[in-house]
Amino acid sequence: MTRLPHEKGFHISWDQIHRDARALAWRLDGKGPIEGNWKAVVGITRGGLVPAMIMARELDIRTVDTISVKSYNHQARTEPHVIKPPQADIMGADGEGVLIVDDLVDTGRTLELVRTLYPKAHFATIYAKPMGVPMVDSYVTEVSQDTWIFFPWDMALQYVEPYRGTDA
Ligand SMILES: O=P(O)(O)OC[C@H]1O[C@H](OP(=O)(O)OP(=O)(O)O)[C@H](O)[C@@H]1O
Ligand SMILES: O=c1[nH]c(=O)c2nc[nH]c2[nH]1
Ligand SMILES: [Mg+2]
Known part of the structure; x- marks a missing residue:
C-alpha cells in the first residue's frame, strides 16, 4: 500500500458536482462516434x-452500466482490480x-486498467490531478x-467554531 501526502483539501458540495457533471455532459453532447451519439454510459463504481447518472440524464441515455474497480483503502493506494465488469454486449x-x-x-x-480493456471508449472525469491527465479524454477541473x-x-455538515472563538 502507498500512502500519498496530501497537503490540501478540496471540498466539493452536491451542488458543485451536479453543476460540473452537467457541464461535462453538455460539452460531450453530439461528440459520440455514432452520428454524434453515445451508445451507453458506464460509471466506474463507486465514485x-x-x-454517470447526472450525465446520462442530461444526454438522454438510458443504457447505463457499471464497472467496479477498487484502487484505494481510504487514502492509501492499492493495486487496482476489477471486481465487476460491465455487460459484454454493451461494451x-x-x-x-x-x-x-x-x-x-x-x-x-x-483508468489505465480500464483503458486496456476498452481502448476505444471515451474516458471522462469531473476532476483530474496532473499525473492522471494523460489517461483522461475529457475533464472539468x-x-x-x-x-x-x-x-x-x-x-x-457539522458545527465549526467562529473565527474569533467563543467567550465560554
Ligand atoms: O487515478 P487513481 O489513482 O487510480 O484514482 C482514482 C480512483 O480512485 C477512487 O476510487 P476508489 O478506488 O477509492 O473507489 P470508490 O470509487 O469506490 O471510492 C476514485 O473514485 C477513482 O476511481
Ligand atoms: O475521495 C477521493 N479523493 C481523492 O482525491 C482521491 N484520489 C484517489 N481516490 C480519491 N478519492
Ligand atoms: Mg472510484
Whole structure:
C-alpha cells in the first residue's frame, strides 16, 4: 500500500458536482462516434456513479452500466482490480461509442486498467490531478497532485467554531 501526502483539501458540495457533471455532459453532447451519439454510459463504481447518472440524464441515455474497480483503502493506494465488469454486449470488442465516467483521475492507475480493456471508449472525469491527465479524454477541473478531493458523499455538515472563538 502507498500512502500519498496530501497537503490540501478540496471540498466539493452536491451542488458543485451536479453543476460540473452537467457541464461535462453538455460539452460531450453530439461528440459520440455514432452520428454524434453515445451508445451507453458506464460509471466506474463507486465514485463514478453519481456523475454517470447526472450525465446520462442530461444526454438522454438510458443504457447505463457499471464497472467496479477498487484502487484505494481510504487514502492509501492499492493495486487496482476489477471486481465487476460491465455487460459484454454493451461494451462490444473495444468500448467504442461508450462514455466511461469517473469522479476523478488521480494517479491514472484506475483508468489505465480500464483503458486496456476498452481502448476505444471515451474516458471522462469531473476532476483530474496532473499525473492522471494523460489517461483522461475529457475533464472539468484540474487540482494539484497534493490535493485530496473530498466528495459530498464522504462528508457531513457539522458545527465549526467562529473565527474569533467563543467567550465560554
Ligand atoms: O487515478 P487513481 O489513482 O487510480 O484514482 C482514482 C480512483 O480512485 C477512487 O476510487 P476508489 O478506488 O477509492 O473507489 P470508490 O470509487 O469506490 O471510492 C476514485 O473514485 C477513482 O476511481
Ligand atoms: O475521495 C477521493 N479523493 C481523492 O482525491 C482521491 N484520489 C484517489 N481516490 C480519491 N478519492
Ligand atoms: Mg472510484
